[in-house]
Amino acid sequence: QSVLTQPPSVSGAPGQRVTISCTGSSSNIGAGYDVHWYQQVPGTAPQLLIYATNNRPSGVPDRFSGSKSGTSAALAITGLQAEDEADYYCQSYDSRLSGSWVFGGGTKLTVL
Amino acid sequence: EVQLVESGGGLVQPGGSLRISCSASGFTFSISPIHWVRQAPGKGPEYVSTISTKGSRAYYADSVKGRFTVSRDNSKNTLYLQMSSLRVEDTAVYYCVKEGDGYNNAFEIWGQGTTVTVSS
Numbered sequence: 001q002s003v004l005t006q007p008p009s010v011s012g013a014p015g016q017r018v019t020i021s022c023t024g025s026s027s028n029i030g031a032g033y034d035v036h037w038y039q040q041v042p043g044t045a046p047q048l049l050i051y052a053t054n055n056r057p058s059g060v061p062d063r064f065s066g067s068k069s070g071t072s073a074a075l076a077i078t079g080l081q082a083e084d085e086a087d088y089y090c091q092s093y094d095s096r097l098s099g100s101w102v103f104g105g106g107t108k109l110t111v112l
Numbered sequence: 113e114v115q116l117v118e119s120g121g122g123l124v125q126p127g128g129s130l131r132i133s134c135s136a137s138g139f140t141f142s143i144s145p146i147h148w149v150r151q152a153p154g155k156g157p158e159y160v161s162t163i164s165t166k167g168s169r170a171y172y173a174d175s176v177k178g179r180f181t182v183s184r185d186n187s188k189n190t191l192y193l194q195m196s197s198l199r200v201e202d203t204a205v206y207y208c209v210k211e212g213d214g215y216n217n218a219f220e221i222w223g224q225g226t227t228v229t230v231s232s
Contacts, residue, residue, distance in 0.1 A: 002156055036218040038157075045207055045225055046157060051218035089156050091219070100171070101147070101159035 003028065003097070004090050004104035011110040012080045020107045022073045022090035028102060030071035033093040037066055037075045040087045040106075049088070050075060077109070085111045114138040114221050116146075116208050121226030128198050132226050134191040134208030142166075142186040145211050147219065148193050150204035150228075160206070161193065176202075198230045 005023040012018040022035065029035055035053050038046035048057050050066040053073065063078045073092075077084055090104040120132035134146065148160040161182040162171045170182050181194040191208055205225040212220025 034216045034218070036216075038219075045222035046151075046219075047222070048212065048215070048218055048220050051212065051220075052216040055215075057212065057215070057220065091157075093217070097174070101149075103157045103159070106156040 002105035003094055003102040004092060006088075006090060006104040006107045008105075009108045009110065011112055012077075013112045014080055014082065016080045017076065017078045018080060018109065019077075020075045020088050020090075020109070022075070022092075022104050024071050024073070024092060024094075024102075026071060027096040028071075028092045028094040029068065029073055031095055033095075035066065035068055035073040036091045037064075038089045038091065040089065042087070046089060080111055082111050085109055114210070116210060116221055116223035118206060118208055118223045118226035121206065121228045123229045123231065124198055125232050126198060126200055126230055128230070129194070129196040130198065130228060131192060131194045132206055132228065134193075134223060136189045136191070136208075136210075139210070141189040146184070146191050147209050147211075148182060148191075148206060149209050149219070149222075150202075150206045151225075152201070152204040155204075157207075158204070163191070195228070198228075200230050202228060203230045204228060 037050040039049045040046040053068045054066040094102045117135045147162045151157045163182045179197045183192045207225045208223045209219040210221040
């Protein structure tokens with residue numbers, strides 16, 4: 001059971017917009033800690049996609065954006081492309097846990 | 113090029129021990145926070161451990177506390193994770209990760225991972 005909750009799967013057709021939610025609590029996202037997002041293609045390491053809620057590292061297309069409200073965050077992908085098919089994970093910091101860094105369980109994006 | 117390369121993974125019996133390593137290059141290792149993160153098959157990443165830049169402080173997830181020990185050798189640009197009393201549930205790909213400069217502690221650089229399998 002992950003500290004951050006994500007839907008197991010989402011899907012969309014090429015060109016469409018999809019969103020992936022990440023629900024936390026008052027000890028992590030709700031406490032104001034940053035939310036980061038990672039993309040993982042099977043067999044490879046996760047890759048940073050969005051940092052500090054809505055900032056993109058160099059090289060990440062502006063089709064990817066993030067938002068945060070209360071105890072939840074969301075990743076939006078517009079103009080869906082076949083290459084976007086991957087697993088997506090959110091990450092934040094939790095003040096209650098000794099390890100502190102927490103991840104979501106992941107969302108599998110399928111491009112129809 | 114900034115790079116992290118893990119090694120030392122393998123098959124170990126429950127209750128056994130294993131030490132994995134992470135060799136760093138392309139950045140100033142001695143001033144960089146580096147973390148261990150693992151990912152069990154079909155699961156999301158899980159934070160494991162962190163060590164301060166000088167090695168004086170270590171932090172662990174509750175799931176590994178008392179069994180794993182993190183260390184670093186700044187002269188060799190290498191991070192270590194000594195794992196003991198291993199359990200089946202420790203089976204995972206273990207990654208070392210580096211925070212990105214100016215990225216608000218996000219994990220910018222990931223190694224390719226090393227696989228640890230705990231099984232009899």
